[in-house]
Amino acid sequence: MKYLLIAVISYLIGNISGSFIIGNLFLNKDIRKFGSGNAGTTNAFRVLGQKAGLVTFVIDFFKGIILVLIIRKFFGYEYVPFGILFGVLGHDYPFYMSFKGGKGMAMTLGSLAIFSFKFTIIPYIIWLIIALTFRYISLASIMFFISSIISYGAFGDFSLENKILIAIVCLLGIIRHKSNIKRLLNGNENRIGGKK
Structure with missing residues (x-):
């Protein structure tokens, strides 16, 4: 029952889409009908502009923090990775957006930053270096997920179950970038991050 409750709460928090909220409520635009059609931060920057893109990032970033704080307070630290997984599933596949x-x-x-900052800071630095050096946000994001798997899996003092959950979250992130990976391999990915 506890796991079911955590899954439902986390999924609903994940459903709070920054780009969808900003686009529909303030700019009268459904971001899914513009750009790449992806309701993510990069497409929000491209379609809605820099200010809206930044607000989108802040909303999505802080809903991750809020999710962790809620799960940790009411269910316990050990349940946080399970909550993160369902929160990300809610973000990636929101029911009211046709799961897009x-x-x-x-x-x-x-x-991850609020769950364990010390095991997230190196992957973030890797993301930042790649993003600033090569200007491929998609490549930077993929490397963030890969380095997070290594950081948490090889060096983290977590239970095996939680290491696996973190790995699943990161693998999901990599899978969601499969179109970007194809474009990177073909040499036609956009410098600002591709069609996100």
Whole structure:
């Protein structure tokens, strides 16, 4: 029963889509009908503009933080990775958006940063270096997920179950970037992050 409650709460928090809220409520735009059609931060920057894109990132980042704080307070620290997984699922596949959401980078970053900052800071630095050096946000995001799997799995003092859950969250993030991976391999990915 506890796991079911955590799953439902986390999924609903994940459903709070920054780009969908900003686009529909303030700019009269359904972001899914513009750009790449993805309800993520990069597409929000491209379609809605820099200010709206930044607000989108902040909403998605902080909903990850809020999710972790809620799960940790009412259910316990050990249940947080389970909550993160369902929160990201809610972000990626929101029921009221025909299950077409974002790719989970901002929410995953916010969730992991508050769950364990010391095991998230190196993956974030890797993300930042790649993003600033190569200007491929998609590549930076993929490397963030890969380095997070290594950081949490190889060096984290967590239970095996939670290491597996974190790995699943990150693998989901990589899978959500499969179109970007194809474009990177073909050499036609956009410098600002591709069609997100």
